[in-house]
Amino acid sequence: xxxxxxxxxxxxxxxxxxxxxxxxxxxxxxxxxxxxxxxxxxxxxxxxxxxxxxxxxxxxxxxxxxxxxxxxxxxxxxxxxxxxxxxxxxxxxxxxxxxxxxxxxxxxxxxxxxxxxxxxxxxxxxxxxxxxxxxxxxxxxxxxxxxxxxxxxxxxxxxxxxxxxxxxxxxxxxxxxxxxxxxxxxxxxxxxxxxxxxxxxxxxxxxxxxxxxxxxxxxxxxxxxxxxxxxxxxxxxxxxxxxxxxxxxxxxxxxxxxxxxxxxxxxxxxxxxxxxxxxxxxxxxxxxxxxxxxxxxxxxxxxxxxxxxxxxxxxxxxxxxxxxxxxxxxxxxxxxxxxxxx
Numbered sequence: 636x637x638x639x640x641x642x643x644x645x646x647x648x649x650x651x652x653x654x655x656x657x658x659x660x661x662x663x664x665x666x667x668x669x670x671x672x673x674x675x676x677x678x679x680x681x682x683x684x685x686x687x688x689x690x691x692x693x694x695x696x697x698x699x700x701x702x703x704x705x706x707x708x709x710x711x712x713x714x715x716x717x718x719x720x721x722x723x724x725x726x727x728x729x730x731x732x733x734x735x736x737x738x739x740x741x742x743x744x745x746x747x748x749x750x751x752x753x754x755x756x757x758x759x760x761x762x763x764x765x766x767x768x769x770x771x772x773x774x775x776x777x778x779x780x781x782x783x784x785x786x787x788x789x790x791x792x793x794x795x796x797x798x799x800x801x802x803x804x805x806x807x808x809x810x811x812x813x814x815x816x817x818x819x820x821x822x823x824x825x826x827x828x829x830x831x832x833x834x835x836x837x838x839x840x841x842x843x844x845x846x847x848x849x850x851x852x853x854x855x856x857x858x859x860x861x862x863x864x865x866x867x868x869x870x871x872x873x874x875x876x877x878x879x880x881x882x883x884x885x886x887x888x889x890x891x892x893x894x895x896x897x898x899x900x901x902x903x904x905x906x907x908x909x910x911x912x913x914x915x916x917x918x919x920x921x922x923x924x925x926x927x928x929x930x931x932x933x934x935x936x937x938x939x940x941x942x943x944x945x946x947x948x949x950x951x952x953x954x955x956x957x958x959x960x961x962x963x964x965x966x967x968x969x970x971x972x973x974x975x976x977x
Contacts, residue, residue, distance in 0.1 A: 644663070644665050647665070647667065648667055649726060649727065649728060650665065650667050650712070650725075650727025650728070651663065651664070651665045651667075651668055651724070651725070651726055651727070652664045652684060652688065652725040652727070653722060653723070653724050654681070654684070654685065654689065654722065654724075654725070655721065656721045656722060657721040659682075660681055661679065661680075667727075668727055671710070671712070671729070672684075672707065674707075674708055675707035675708035675710070677707060687705060688705065688716070688725045689716060689725070690702050694716065694718040694723070695718060696720050697718065697719075698717075698718045699715065699717055699718075700716040701715050701716075702716070704730060704734065709731075710729055710731045711729075711730050711731045711734050712729055712731075713727075713728050713730040714726060714728070760800065762796075763796035763797070763799045764796075764800075766796045767793050767796050767797070770789045770792050770796075771793070773789065774786065774789050816857075816858035816937070816941050817858050818857060818941060819857075819858070819859070820855075820964045821854065821855050821856070821857055821859045821862065822853070822854050823850075823853040823889065823896070824849055824851065824852070826859060826862070826863075827847050827849055827887070827976060830863060830866060831845070831847055834870055837874075838870070838885070841874060841878075841883070842883060843884065843885060844882075844883070844884040844885070845870075845884070845885050845886075846885070846887070846975065847886075847975070847976040848886065848887065848888045848975050848976075849889045849976070850889050850890070850891050853891055853896055853963075854963075854964040854965045855896045855961040855963060855964055856941075856942075856961070856962040856963075857941045857961050857962070858937075858941055861940070861941060862941075862961075864933075864934075864937060865934045865937055865945070865959065866887075866898075866900070866959075868933070868934050869900045869934070869957045869959075870885060870900070871930070872930065872931075872955075873885045873900065873902035873904060873955070875904075876902055876904025876906070876954075877905075880903060880904055882903070884902070885900065885901065886899075886900075886901045886902075887899070887900050887901075888901065893963065894962070894963055894966055895962060895963055896960070896961045897958060897959070897961075898958070898959040899956055899957070899958055899959075900956065900957040901955075902954050902956075903953070903954040904955060905952065906950050906952055906953050906954055906955055912947070912949060915931055915947055916931050916932060938959065941961075943959065944959070944960045945957060945958065945960075946958045
């Protein structure tokens with residue numbers, strides 16, 4: 636008989652495909668989905684659609700699965716799968732424009748942060764290079780008269796400086812964090828050692844005190860490149876908010892629970908008004924004269940791809956706190972005394 640719901644499903648601008656998993660057939664495919672599949676030349680048959688839209692291994696009744704985007708022709712589609720008894724509902728949406736926007740946003744934000752990164756790089760590279768140059772000059776001037784002990788001492792000094800350069804290069808490698816995240820175990824102590832050395836010169840040049848308080852032996856699951864970029868963006872925002880403030884400072888605190896590790900990046904800057912906080916994660920929404928409004932958008936995207944979250948709390952004239960939650964890799968590990976840098 637007449638079914639008004641079938642008419643609605645057939646006409647909305649959202650793709651709907653219903654699979655009969657038991658008889659291996661297509662129970663329903665609305666007009667929007669059929670048009671998109673036809674443009675991409677995907678056969679309207681169970682097996683091709685099953686391979687394209689249903690995750691391997693299937694799902695239990697009541698399960699909801701959101702696989703990654705799928706490409707059909709020149710378009711990209713996000714989709715959600717709802718499993719019933721021997722039935723799978725697939726809802727498709729076109730996310731091509733969204734993905735293009737994110738690609739543009741990432742390129743703009745990368746360029747925006749390059750100046751900040753390389754101002755610290757110049758400082759961090761200059762010192763070891765000058766030390767190596769001086770050591771080589773001394774050795775060259777005293778090559779004939781130098782003792783073996785003196786030569787060995789200068790070689791050790793140069794190797795130490797080269798190790799500093801290598802640490803910097805490892806930090807720079809983490810700046811490119813836009814490809815698919817590679818989740819691994821990351822020890823926050825060594826991670827913040829390298830990160831602190833990279834950002835401290837630039838913050839210090841602006842009179843900003845940076846303090847990092849980390850629980851010892853804390854290990855999280857994330858992509859260190861993506862975490863590096865997120866923290867760099869948050870520190871850049873904090874630095875901008877601290878211009879003209881008395882005793883400007885940023886404190887990074889770490890708290891650990893069984894399942895998550897929480898990083899709190901606190902500043903005593905100008906803060907954010909209640910009206911502005913509504914738009915914090917909206918693209919191109921910014922109060923900075925030269926800002927793009929893309930930094931927090933990208934930060935949240937990178938964190939979401941790693942099963943992490945970010946929340947901002949702020950009060951005008953009192954400061955802002957960014958709260959980043961990461962999965963704890965060692966939920967049962969014991970904790971010792973707090974480790975403080977800065």
